[in-house]
Amino acid sequence: MKIKKGDKVKILAGKDKGKTGKVLQVFPRYNRASVEGLNLMIKHMRPRRQGEKGQRIEFPAPIHISNLMLICPKCNKATRVGYKYVEEKVGKKTKKRKQRICKKCNNLID
Numbered sequence: 001m002k003i004k005k006g007d008k009v010k011i012l013a014g015k016d017k018g019k020t021g022k023v024l025q026v027f028p029r030y031n032r033a034s035v036e037g038l039n040l041m042i043k044h045m046r047p048r049r050q051g052e053k054g055q056r057i058e059f060p061a062p063i064h065i066s067n068l069m070l071i072c073p074k075c076n077k078a079t080r081v082g083y084k085y086v087e088e089k090v091g092k093k094t095k096k097r098k099q100r101i102c103k104k105c106n107n108l109i110d
Contacts, residue, residue: 032062
C-alpha cells in the first residue's frame with residue numbers, strides 16, 4: 001500500500017476535495033484510510049442511564065485510497081508514489097529494501 005499511517009495527504013474527491021491532513025489509520029483490507037479532521041461523520045449516541053442526555057459524536061470516516069494523494073515531505077507537492085530497492089549493510093551482509101520514492105523530486109520518502 002502506497003499510503004501509510006502518519007503521511008500527509010491531499011483529498012482528490014468528495015466533500016473535502018483539495019484539503020490536506022494527516023493519516024490516522026489505514027485499513028489495507030478495505031483499501032481505505034481515515035484522515036485527521038476530514039470526511040467527518042456524526043454518530044448519535046443513545047443515553048446509557050436514566051436522566052443522562054444523548055450525544056452527537058464526530059469522527060473521521062475512512063476514505064478510499066484512490067481518492068488520496070501523498071504530499072512529499074521534501075518538495076511539499078502532491079505526488080505519485082514509486083518504489084526503489086535500496087541496499088543496506090547489516091553487519092557484513094547487504095540487504096535490499098523496498099523504499100517509497102517521490103515521482104516529482106525522486107527523493108526517498110521516510
